[in-house]
Amino acid sequence: MLGSQRRPYEASRAQFRPSPIFLGLVALMAVSGWLAWTDLGNARLNVFLFVVAGWLVSLCLHEYAHAITAFHGGDQMVAHRGYLTLNPLKYTHPFLSFVIPLVFVLLGGIGLPGGAVWVDRHSIRSRRWDSLISFAGPATNLLFTIVLVLPFAVGVDTAAHETFWAAVAFLAFLQLTAAVLNFVPIPGVDGGNLIEPWLNPQWRRAFQQIAPYGMLILIVLLWTPRINALFFKFVFFLADLLGMHFGALQNGFYLFPHLNI
Template sequence: MTGYDRPGGGEPLVLGVPRAAFRPSPVFLALVALFVTSAVLTWHRVGNVRLDVFLFVVSGWLVSLCLHEYAHAVVAFRAGDQSVAHRGYLTLNPLKYSHPLLSIVLPVVVVLLGGIGLPGGAVWVDRHRIPGRLRHTLVSLAGPATNVLFTLVLILALRLTGSAPLEFLAALALLAFLQLTASALNLLPVPGLDGGNMIQPWLNPQWRRMYDLFAPYGFILLFALLWNPRIAGWFFGAVFAVGDALGLPAPLYALGLDLIRFWSS
């Protein structure tokens, strides 16, 4: 079935899927509410401003993770994989993800300890239901494209709120930097990550078999690459250069990283 149907007078369907599968979950709405509330608290310096910044950055980062994975899922759904709707991925509920530990807990820990926007592997897409290599690439591209858009929106917001309290600006700058690092990391051509999955459909069968062999260890490969001082230096040097070109002040997001560690004050 295509379009909007109401078989037997029941709930309307969208492409054969109940409309409820597209409604934002209470978990996601609660994250958005926390993000907005903590932003207001940070702006007005209510209570412990370091705790306000912590809540602002972490909730904003989690909202971006939800939208990143939603982008993958909605493009996959439009490309032919309706299973993503039945798994609850289109409700933006992070608790529906395949690996909540890798997708939520680990990225937040890395943000707090290292100030890096670590990508998370979350939604499972049945690629056998998606015809055409270009569609597969677009499904993988959708997530990083969301991070790039977030980066640009946050930098614009930073420029438009230049007279805001310093703590608020630092939190915005840190969120923008996290989105920038997430964009860069996700676009690396590492097996199992979005950048690698974008090129996987275009590989010849021999290289594709090798790719599929290493794909489950994408996170390990990523950490191994970043553990190398020379590779890490090149990568973060490029990220810092892009941040500078976009007008993202390094001292400001460094202050934001210091502020979110409220327990060390």
């Protein structure tokens, strides 16, 4: 009987409301961007705050894209888990998704992907939705890249407000590296998760066994000099294709502080 059927989960408005933490990151990005635009205060500090805040905002949006796609694809419990509030503290592995990627940004300007949103794959309606969930995250980074590069592509005068445009260029470069890395077809990374639903059962089992080590594999590959050089060569090629201003980017690299190890 209809009355005996289990009612589907219904999300409340509060589970879609952006968290104060996310709004605070957006505010920090806006304020530091204004300081960089007006050249008030310390230029290096302004660039640092703008890039770090922007990077954390993009990570929240990346995970949100996974979650909202999963919500529409059948796993409505992602709302109950708090993934749709853009609160980084709600994610499964905040350390892997925020701390480690932020360290890599400070080490050398690499937008390392993270993995935080747990999705109940059994509740997803189809393989297409399953792949779309994995695609949504890096697609968000790519869209963020295009938005940030667009002013350079249309010929903005970077000599005016030089510090601000340096920060924008460096943040755009980080977004592009994140998009490229996320699309690498390694188990446990979005690119691998994107193709996994279409593999035969034997290959899927192999993927699932390797997946917990996917991030480690990616880090080891990036630490290999030849692969690292090829990776950055490809990223610079894409940046040029999109219309990146390399003078502003070089200035951004210079102004952003880096960890020396």
